[in-house]
């Protein structure tokens with residue numbers, strides 16, 4: 380089987396939300412599919428009420444198929460220092476037409492302010508199950524649970540600028556042509572691959588649908604903005620800004636034997652005040668790899684192939 384589901388960007392393409400059905404009868408929540416983490420967690424009837432306003436909530440007690448995982452808990456922290464934690468149920472989880480009958484659904488009891496004020500109802504982790512945070516027994520991702528029923532053990536991200544795109548499970552859409560593949564090193568649990576660019580030399584990167592921007596080394600970022608008239612690092616805005624009608628250079632990076640181009644237009648991320656705009660490439664703050672978030676992913680169809688432990692990029 381295979382399936383696909385619509386991924387709808389919220390304002391400024393900050394994140395891409397996907398409708399997911401949980402429980403019996405189905406409860407629909409809008410979740411952030413995140414190839415940079417491996418926990419499926421949701422706002423729920425157990426979430427601190429001061430944090431859950433404005434979110435759809437999973438209520439395990441009204442689902443006839445929910446089961447409490449006794450003694451299990453989870454606690455996750457993300458690169459932007461946001462976090463969430465809680466306890467664990469199993470329940471039916473359907474994405475598009477694909478159903479996992481006993482998926483670990485991590486119910487949030489605490490969420491940090493970024494999540495309370497954000498507009499997702501939780502995350503679906505699509506990185507490798509090795510970094511799932513449930514204790515004492517780590518749980519499998521929804522993709523790991525569904526993979527064996529798919530025509531191929533892979534999924535494809537087709538994210539777009541300010542318009543709905545999709546995630547396709549089990550097949551590669553015919554629109555994806557001339558796919559460039561790179562082997563994935565999943566030892567840290569991420570979709571990590573080696574790449575290079577004329578501004579950054581050779582480096583590793585992770586493909587992270589749950590991160591909005593491209594986050595890279597200080598050297599790469601400095602070298603990129605040296606080509607942008609008037610660009611400067613503005614501590615108040617939290618990164619590099621430039622005049623909003625500045626023409627930005629493309630960002631090209633290597634994948635296998637070929638090269639992917641992120642058009643400069645995608646790198647003018649969003650207005651930042653006083654007629655300056657915030658760049659879509661920003662410093663990662665010293666991580667040992669770059670994070671190729673949605674700014675990069677929008678430029679391609681991206682194949683996350685767990686069968687062959689490889690990632691494929693097809694230029695759009």
Ligand SMILES: CC[C@H](C)[C@H](NC(=O)[C@H](C)NC(=O)[C@@H](CCSC)NC[C@@H](N)Cc1ccccc1)C(=O)O
Pocket residue numbers: 394411413414415416417455456457458459461502510587588589590666670
């Ligand atoms: C360094 C980052 C932390 C601390 C590290 N955690 C991670 O790497 C987690 C799994 N992944 C993440 O924090 C990042 C990848 C960072 S690479 C180190 N991806 C997921 C993130 N975009 C999810 C998100 C979505 C919407 C709003 C906020 C956050 C850890 O637990 O050690």
